[in-house]
Amino acid sequence: MNYKNGICVIGLSIALIGCGDDTPTVNSINCSPPGMERVLPGFTNETDRQAFIDACKSFAGQE
Numbered sequence: 001m002n003y004k005n006g007i008c009v010i011g012l013s014i015a016l017i018g019c020g021d022d023t024p025t026v027n028s029i030n031c032s033p034p035g036m037e038r039v040l041p042g043f044t045n046e047t048d049r050q051a052f053i054d055a056c057k058s059f060a061g062q063e
Contacts, residue, residue, distance in 0.1 A: 023048065031056035 024030045024039045036056070043049035 024052065026052065026055040026059050028059075031059055 022042070024042070029035050030039050036053075039052070040049060043052065
């Protein structure tokens with residue numbers, strides 16, 4: 001039984017590693033001025049924040 005529990009714990013750990021990414025999706029809602037006001041304060045990393053802004057600018061150019 002311990003072997004099965006160990007495999008279960010490892011499997012759940014691997015599955016939950018991907019849950020830490022809370023980067024908002026670049027779309028018309030998040031890239032609108034009210035959406036940007038809501039989304040941008042959530043970034044803790046300035047590089048990620050700037051990448052989101054650049055992606056929104058690129059997204060706006062495609063529409």
